[in-house]
Every structure is written in C-alpha cells, then in structure tokens.
Amino acid sequence: MNKEQQSIDEHTSDLDKVREREIRVNQALSIFKTTNFTWGQSPVKVMHNNLLCMGLDIAIFEEHPILFCTFHQKLHGRFQGRYRKYQPLLCLIYQKHWRWQVDMMWEIFFNRPIQ
16 A cells, blocks of 8 residues: 555544544534433433433543533533522532532532431
8 A cells, every 4th residue: 555545544534533523422412402400310320321322421521522511501500599609619610520520519419408
C-alpha cells in the first residue's frame, strides 16, 4: 500500500470514529431530554439505567462537555421551590466528579426524611 492510500484509509477511519461519537452523543442527548427526574431515585442512577438500554455508558457525560452542561442545566431547573436556596451548590459540581457529587446531593436533600 502506498503512502497516499494509507493516508486516505486513516482519514476515512478518523471520520468513521467521529461519526460514531456523534451518534452516541445524539443518542445520549435524546435519552436525556426524555428523562424526567422525580427525585424518587438518584438522577445518576436514572441516567445510568436509561443509557444502558441504548448500550451507552454513563461515562459518556465525562467525555462530552455538551452532555454534562445539559445535565447541569436540567438539575438547576429541578432545584426550584423549597430547594432554590441550594442552587449555588450546583455551581460546585464539575464534570470530572459529577456522579458522586450529584449522588451526595440527592442523598442529603431527597433521600433522607425531612426532620
């Protein structure tokens, strides 16, 4: 195989990887948009289960900032009413450790009986 053909094959392979990644991100976005967080279960567990149905891993949120930002905005929308004063905590959530941060917030605010 000559260098030109090898370069074309590598370029085609790169394009295929980009397309696959784009498809996975679009699938995750569509799942995310149809998911309703009721706080009866941790949002992380809900997303994990919904993504598994499509053969996706929840780690996709750490790989793609658009997914994390969309999730972050949806959480802001859910912290309305009596939880509005806790919205500043959402600013502390960042992409690398978002799963345990959201799980901790869910555990503290929604999974414990109000006393």
